[in-house]
Amino acid sequence: MGEFDLIARYFQRPRPQGDYVALGIGDDCALLAPRAGTQLAISSDMLVEGRHFLSTVSPEALGHKALAVNLSDLAACGAKPLAFTLALSLPRVDEAWLEGFSRGLFALAHAHGCALVGGDTTQGPLNICITVFGEVPVVAGKSQALLRSGAQAGDDIYVSGTVGHARLALEVFRGNVQISEELFAQARLRMERPTPRVALGTALRGVATAAIDVSDGLLGDLGHILKASGCGAEIAIDSVAAPAIFHWANDGFDIEFCREMSAAGGDDYELVFTAPPSARDAVAQAASHSATPVTHIGQITAERALVLRDADGSLVANTFSSFDHFKTA
């Protein structure tokens, strides 16, 4: 099977709904027709075997994850997904792999009304690069995008869902820890099929002052907000780690391990965001409307430092380091 047959068989779908896609797959360029009064949010992620996924992952889960990590970036900006391009380097034409990968990819794409509009396929080491496009409204001349730079001293800090499972699964795959089958199934699902928090992200427009998605680790990613906003934070570390502390107890993990997985784990694709105390009701409403649990985990401070406290208010040393794609973990 040649390049064009491969695209036609696995990646070309009927023309998607939505008048923003003026031209999809099949020409030199795709054409988007942005609506008046909107900005286009763009994010690009490249996934490499061994760095972003293990060879044990199913093609279907990989198709899901490749798009999910990009949709998560749109979510962190409060952007509504519109379309994406897919560039794919494959060692060989493996039809079973392509069938599974495209099924996982399109299932998530359809769930978000996000059309595949173009891309590239070539032979080479397995590499998946998706670039995603979303829409952000501009209201009274002001972009409604959630940025990293808007946090203010006194703002509350929240995280969506739970963090830590994805890293726990990775540690099991690495042979560093052993856990019950039930917990492993949960953790593996989080690692391999993350849920991009798109509905929460768009619901937080005009409510959150800053946001980021947790890809490299909660504290490290929060650090990007603090740097961009020129402020610091005080975090109740056991609020972050509470789900792990509570649910992993049967597997014999101590509190330090639960903190490490939760605060520095990475690959969670939850949202960390800030909002003023006056917006607490609005945050609760955004969580409720998007059916996404959010937890208050701390406060933004004027002093440029990241302070961690345990449940008793005692200081906890910050020994947690994020994932770096150029360092070997």
Place this chain on the structure above:
Amino acid sequence: MGEFDLIARYFQRPRPQGDYVALGIGDDCALLAPRAGTQLAISSDMLVEGRHFLSTVSPEALGHKALAVNLSDLAACGAKPLAFTLALSLPRVDEAWLEGFSRGLFALAHAHGCALVGGDTTQGPLNICITVFGEVPVVAGKSQALLRSGAQAGDDIYVSGTVGHARLALEVFRGNVQISEELFAQARLRMERPTPRVALGTALRGVATAAIDVSDGLLGDLGHILKASGCGAEIAIDSVAAPAIFHWANDGFDIEFCREMSAAGGDDYELVFTAPPSARDAVAQAASHSATPVTHIGQITAERALVLRDADGSLVANTFSSFDHFKTA
């Protein structure tokens, strides 16, 4: 050096001119602010060592080529370059490589006023994925994009510049042919530093009926126009091959070899386009205004066949096959 230092040092430049970039590198998404009455043209290309470039290429030339092949897709659509994202997988952090690559990349980007607005970097087998964004005007409700599907029976067929040098250089690198140093220098330059025909592409808006860029081979790429437009073509094969026949004579190549390189070579990044005979003056003006030579090479026909004729008008068998990224040449 970690991921964020690498981006800051080699890829983060002062905020570009142009109010369409509302937010560049450094947040979860970049934000573009499309102008009213325009569409956004999008193209994505992935370059893999051994498939799209040889390990002998200089990092600077590779930075140039990685962007050039994407700008060429914009040119084929008649789109004006605005911005691009870069996703880069690198085996290791090699500062000399990064310095050269980014120099070549930004030299071409600046020449076209095209801003790097985001992307991704990771460790893995060398892979370069650029997604490029361009602007196409919409006039009286009609997109001015040049598509593959607009060719009509009776239209003239043109190619810009010359084709064949890039493939000739590849054959030298493969050890299949030997040529003079002078010709090799010319051919290698065409292979490693292609010139995207952006000025010609935008000048052809409203003039050309269809266009495509020559990446896989002139006849194969023309075939995409014929298929999309539902028509055929008659090509004066020696008009296509004339520059090779004339300039490569001293190197002892016969006419069949010159035809093969020119008609099926690939990697030329010239434009093949169609326009009605009534637009001959307008085509000449577009060529002149963009300082890009164009050659008339044939005619679109109603019958869905690709017919090749030599300088005497005799039929030439079409034994030329294009480059397929999933077949080994």
